[in-house]
Amino acid sequence: MVPEPFVVVDRRRDTADTCTLQLEPCAGAPLRFSPGQFTMLSAGGAGEVPISISGDPDRPERLVHTVRAVGLATAAICGGSPGARLGVRGPFGGPWPVAGIEGADVVVAAGGIGLAPLRPAILWLLARRERFGRLVLLYGGRAPDQLLYRDELGAWSERGLEAHVTVDSAGPEWLGHVGVVTRLVHRAGLDPARTVVMSCGPEVMMRFTVSALTECGVPRERIYASMERNMQCGIGHCGHCQLGPTLICRDGPVYRWSELEPWLAIREL
Amino acid sequence: MRTLEDVVAGAPLLAGLSRSHLGLIAGCGRNQRVDGGIYLLREGEPADRFFLIREGAVALEIHSPGRGAIIIETLHPGEMVGWSWLFAPYRWQLDGRTVEPTALVAFDGACLRGKCEADHELGYQLMSRFAANLVQRLQATRLQLLDVYGNDRALR
Amino acid sequence: MATAPALHVIDRVDFDALLGALAGRGYSLVGPSVRDGAIVYDEIAVATDLPVGLTDEQDGGHYRLVARDDRALFGYAVGPQSFKRYQLPAEVTLWSARVDERGGLTEIEEPATRPPRYAFIGARSCELHAMGILDRVLLGGAHPDPADRARREDVFIVAVQCGQAGGTCFCVSMGTGPVADRGFDLALTEIVDDQRHHFIVEVGTERGAGVLAGVPHRPATKEDREEAAAVHARTASQMGRELDTTQIKELLYRNLEHPRWEQVAERCLTCGNCTMVCPTCFCTTVEDVTDLAGTQVDRVQRWDSCFTVDYSGTHGGAVRGSARSRYRQWMTHKLATWYDQFDSSGCVGCGRCITWCPVGIDLTEEARAIRDSERGTDADA
Numbered sequence: 139m140v141p142e143p144f145v146v147v148d149r150r151r152d153t154a155d156t157c158t159l160q161l162e163p164c165a166g167a168p169l170r171f172s173p174g175q176f177t178m179l180s181a182g183g184a185g186e187v188p189i190s191i192s193g194d195p196d197r198p199e200r201l202v203h204t205v206r207a208v209g210l211a212t213a214a215i216c217g218g219s220p221g222a223r224l225g226v227r228g229p230f231g232g233p234w235p236v237a238g239i240e241g242a243d244v245v246v247a248a249g250g251i252g253l254a255p256l257r258p259a260i261l262w263l264l265a266r267r268e269r270f271g272r273l274v275l276l277y278g279g280r281a282p283d284q285l286l287y288r289d290e291l292g293a294w295s296e297r298g299l300e301a302h303v304t305v306d307s308a309g310p311e312w313l314g315h316v317g318v319v320t321r322l323v324h325r326a327g328l329d330p331a332r333t334v335v336m337s338c339g340p341e342v343m344m345r346f347t348v349s350a351l352t353e354c355g356v357p358r359e360r361i362y363a364s365m366e367r368n369m370q371c372g373i374g375h376c377g378h379c380q381l382g383p384t385l386i387c388r389d390g391p392v393y394r395w396s397e398l399e400p401w402l403a404i405r406e407l
Numbered sequence: 408m409r410t411l412e413d414v415v416a417g418a419p420l421l422a423g424l425s426r427s428h429l430g431l432i433a434g435c436g437r438n439q440r441v442d443g444g445i446y447l448l449r450e451g452e453p454a455d456r457f458f459l460i461r462e463g464a465v466a467l468e469i470h471s472p473g474r475g476a477i478i479i480e481t482l483h484p485g486e487m488v489g490w491s492w493l494f495a496p497y498r499w500q501l502d503g504r505t506v507e508p509t510a511l512v513a514f515d516g517a518c519l520r521g522k523c524e525a526d527h528e529l530g531y532q533l534m535s536r537f538a539a540n541l542v543q544r545l546q547a548t549r550l551q552l553l554d555v556y557g558n559d560r561a562l563r
Numbered sequence: 564m565a566t567a568p569a570l571h572v573i574d575r576v577d578f579d580a581l582l583g584a585l586a587g588r589g590y591s592l593v594g595p596s597v598r599d600g601a602i603v604y605d606e607i608a609v610a611t612d613l614p615v616g617l618t619d620e621q622d623g624g625h626y627r628l629v630a631r632d633d634r635a636l637f638g639y640a641v642g643p644q645s646f647k648r649y650q651l652p653a654e655v656t657l658w659s660a661r662v663d664e665r666g667g668l669t670e671i672e673e674p675a676t677r678p679p680r681y682a683f684i685g686a687r688s689c690e691l692h693a694m695g696i697l698d699r700v701l702l703g704g705a706h707p708d709p710a711d712r713a714r715r716e717d718v719f720i721v722a723v724q725c726g727q728a729g730g731t732c733f734c735v736s737m738g739t740g741p742v743a744d745r746g747f748d749l750a751l752t753e754i755v756d757d758q759r760h761h762f763i764v765e766v767g768t769e770r771g772a773g774v775l776a777g778v779p780h781r782p783a784t785k786e787d788r789e790e791a792a793a794v795h796a797r798t799a800s801q802m803g804r805e806l807d808t809t810q811i812k813e814l815l816y817r818n819l820e821h822p823r824w825e826q827v828a829e830r831c832l833t834c835g836n837c838t839m840v841c842p843t844c845f846c847t848t849v850e851d852v853t854d855l856a857g858t859q860v861d862r863v864q865r866w867d868s869c870f871t872v873d874y875s876g877t878h879g880g881a882v883r884g885s886a887r888s889r890y891r892q893w894m895t896h897k898l899a900t901w902y903d904q905f906d907s908s909g910c911v912g913c914g915r916c917i918t919w920c921p922v923g924i925d926l927t928e929e930a931r932a933i934r935d936s937e938r939g940t941d942a943d944a
Contacts (some may be wrong), residue, residue, distance in 0.1 A: 139657055139658070139706075139708045139710070140657070140658045140671055140672075140673055141658075141668065141671055143668060143669065143671060145667075180668060180851075180862075181666060181668075182660070182662035182663070182666040182667055182668045182857075182860060183662050183666070183851050183853040183857055183860040184666070184851065185849075185850075185851050186849065186851075186862070208878045209878065214666060217666070218665075218666070218667075219665075221665065221667075222665050222666065222667045223663070223665075223667030223668050223669060224667070224668065225660075225668045225671060230706075249555065249556060250555070250556035251556075278556075279556055280554065280556035280557060284556065304481075306551045306554070306556070307477050307478060307479055307551070308477070308478045309475065309476065309477065309478070310466070310468065310475070310476045310478065310504070312478060313506055313507070314481075315481050315483075316466065316467075316478040316479060316480050316481040317480045317481060317547060317551070318547045318550045318551055320547060320550065321547055325483065339555070339556075340555035340556065342550070342553055342555050343550070343555050343556075346546075346550055366877065367875065367877065367882065368874070368875055368876055368877055368882075370847075370848060370849055371847070371849070373704060373705070373706035374700075374704045374705075374706070375700065375701060375704070375706075375708070375845070375847065376846060376847045376848065376849070376867070377845060377846035377847070377867075377869065377896075378846065378848075378867075378874065378875070380892075380896065380900070380904075382900055383899075383900040383902075383903035383904060384903070384904070385904060388704065388705070404819050404820065405888075406882060406883050406884065406885060406887075406888035407819070407882075407883075407888070407892075
C-alpha cells in the first residue's frame with residue numbers, strides 16, 4: 139500500500155487542462171503493465187488519484203500518464219515539471235482484451251480523454267498489425283484544440299490504422315468531421331461478424347456509441363468498455379468503486395458490455 | 408454510365424421508394440459541381456433547393472458575432488443537405504458551406520413540393536424518410552448539447 | 564461421525580485467573596464494559612470491569628441497560644461497537660513522507676509501531692463470523708496489506724456463547740449463531756442461578772488448551788454438557804427478528820426499482836449510524852494530512868460511509884445523490900452484491916443497524932416488504 143517514488147523525466151502540455159508525463163522509477167525495475175491498466179498517483183500532500191497508463195506496453199522503461207487537471211491532486215500532478223517526484227502504486231485493474239482477438243476487425247471508440255487508456259492498446263495492436271483485420275479508430279472530442287495525440291495520428295495511419303476523428307463544434311479552419319462520434323459508427327461500414335470494439339469515454343458517450351454499434355449488428359459480447367467510479371484504494375478494500383455486484387478496480391475497469399448493460403440501466407446505482 | 412435516377416436511387420435516405428417515385432424525384436434534380444468554400448445555403452434565405460452529396464463534404468455553420476462561424480455538423484457522401492424546403496416558412500435556418508470541391512445532385516424543392524401535393528403517397532414516403540432522418544440528427548444533436556467532454560471524465 | 568468436543572468447567576471465582584493467565588502471556592485484554600449507558604469494548608483487567616448483572620433491552624431505535632436479578636458477566640447481547648475497531652481501526656496512518664520544495668514525495672515510510680497483542684474477551688458468534696467476513700475482504704484479494712494481516716495474527720479469542728438473544732438479533736436466520744463452533748481459542752457458556760455460577764468451556768485451539776491448563780478447571784459432566792446445549796437452544800428460540808434469505812440476492816436484484824426504496828428513503832436520515840455500528844462495513848477513505856509548512860505528509864485512512872453524498876462523488880458529481888439510492892446501495896450491498904463480490908452474505912444478523920438507527924429502520928422488515936410484494940400480500944407495495 140506504500141507508493142514507489144518515480145521521477146518526472148518529461149512533461150508535455152496536450153491541451154489547456156491536460157498534460158502527458160513520462161516517469162522513471164527512482165529505484166528498481168520499470169513498471170510492466172498491460173494495456174488498460176491504471177496506477178494510483180500521489181503528489182506530495184495533495185492526495186492520490188487513479189490514472190490510466192497511456193504509454194507503450196512494449197516500452198515500459200518510461201511510465202507514461204496523460205492527466206487532466208480537474209482537482210487538487212491532478213493539478214499538482216500536472217504541475218510536476220521534470221525532476222519532480224511522484225508516488226506510484228500499481229499497476230491495477232484488468233486489461234483490454236487485445237490477446238485472443240486475432241483475425242478480428244478491431245474498432246477503438248474513444249471520447250475525449252478516453253483515448254488515453256486506449257493508446258496502449260492501439261500501440262500494442264499496431265506492433266502486431268499483421269495479426270488483425272481492419273484497425274479502426276473512431277475518436278470524438280469537444281473541439282480541435284482538445285484532441286489528444288494529434289501529432290501521432292498520421293504515423294498511426296501509416297502503420298495501418300483507419301483514423302476517423304470528429305469534434306462537437308469547430309471553427310471554419312477545421313477540415314475534418316463535425317458531429318458526435320456515434321455518426322462515425324454508421325459511416326465506418328463495419329462487418330459485425332468480425333468486429334470487436336474497445337471503448338472509453340464519458341459514460342453517456344459510450345452508451346450512445348454502443349447503441350449505434352448494436353444497430354449496426356455488433357454483438358454486445360464483443361463490445362468492451364472501460365468504466366469509472368470514485369476510486370480511492372485501487373485494490374478492492376475501500377468500497378468506493380462499486381457498481382452493483384462489481385468492484386471496478388478489481389473486476390474491471392474493462393468489462394464486456396453484455397455484463398455491464400443491466401447495471402448501467404439502473405439510475406444512481 | 409450511371410443515370411441521375413441511378414444516383415438518386417442509391418441515396419440511403421430514399422431507399423425503398425418505388426421506381427416511379429424515384430423517377431419523379433430525379434426529375435426535379437440535376438448534377439452540380441461546386442468548388443470548396445462555396446455557400447450552398449445561407450441562413451434566412453429562401454429554401455427552395457436541397458442537395459444529395461455525391462463526393463466531398465458540406466459543413467453546416469451558425470455564425471455568431473464575436474465567435475465567427477461555428478461548424479456544428481459536417482455532412483458526407485450519401486447524405487442529404489437541407490429539409491427547410493419541406494416545411495413552412497421555407498427558409499434556411501443555418502449556413503451550409505462546401506469544405507472541399509463537391510459533387511452534388513441539386514433538387515428543386517418547390518418543384519418537388521408541388522409533386523408531393525399532387526401525389527400524396529409520394530408526399531407521405533418523403534415525409535416519413537425525412538422525419539426519420541430528423542430523429543437521428545436530433546438525438547445526435549442532444550448528445551452534442553450535453554457537452555460530455557467538457558465536465559466529465561476527469562480522473563484518467 | 565463427529566465426536567463431541569471435550570468440555571471443561573471454570574468456576575466464577577476462577578474467572579480472574581483466566582484473565583490473569585492471558586495478561587501474564589502479554590496480551591492486552593479487550594472486552595465489554597459500560598460507558599455512557601451502553602456496553603462498549605474497552606481494556607479490561609478483572610471480571611468486575613465487565614457489565615456485571617446487566618442486560619440490554621433492544622429494539623428498532625431503542626437501547627437501554629437494565630439490571631438483571633443475577634450477577635452474570637455476559638448477560639446481554641451486543642452493543643454499538645464491534646471488534647471491527649481492532650481489525651480495521653477507525654483511523655490508521657498508512658505511511659508518512661517528506662515533501663520537498665517542488666512538491667515531490669521523498670522518504671516514504673510505513674509506521675514503525677506494531678499493534679498490541681490483543682485478547683478479545685466475550686466475542687459472540689456473530690462477531691466471529693464478521694471477523695471472518697472482513698478477513699475475506701481485506702486479506703482475500705490480490706493485494707493484502709501486511710499491516711491488516713499483522714492486526715489479525717496472534718489475537719487470542721475467548722468467545723462467549725450467548726445466553727440470551729437480543730431484541731434485534733437474527734443470527735439464526737443468517738446461519739451465524741447463536742453458537743460459535745470455530746474461530747475461537749476458548750468458548751464459554753455461562754451458567755448462573757441462585758446456587759451456581761460457572762462457565763462451561765470448549766477448547767478451540769492448542770493455544771487455548773495451553774491457557775486453560777494454567778487456570779483451575781474440572782472436566783464437564785454429561786449434565787453440564789446438556790445444560791450448555793439447553794442454553795444454546797433457548798437462545799436460538801428467542802431471536803428478535805427473522806430474515807428469509809432464500810434467493811435473497813436474486814430477490815433484491817429483481818427489485819432495484821421497487822417503490823419500497825422510495826418509502827424507506829422518506830424515513831432514512833442518511834446519518835450513517837448503521838455503517839458505523841455494523842461489524843462488516845469496511846469502507847474507508849484516505850486523506851493526506853500535512854503539517855503547516857507542507858513539508859511532512861501522513862496518508863491517513865479513515866472509516867467512511869456510503870451514506871455520505873461525497874462517497875460516490877466523481878468529478879462530474881455524485882452518482883448517488885438521493886437518499887433512496889444511498890439506502891438501496893447499503894442494503895443491497897449488505898444482503899446481495901456482497902455474495903458476488905466476496906462469496907458470502909455481508910450480514911451476520913447482529914441487529915445493531917436496527918437498534919442504532921435513530922428512526923428504527925429495520926432491514927429485515929424492508930426485505931420482507933419487498934419479498935411479500937411479489938406474493939401480493941403487502942398492501943403498501
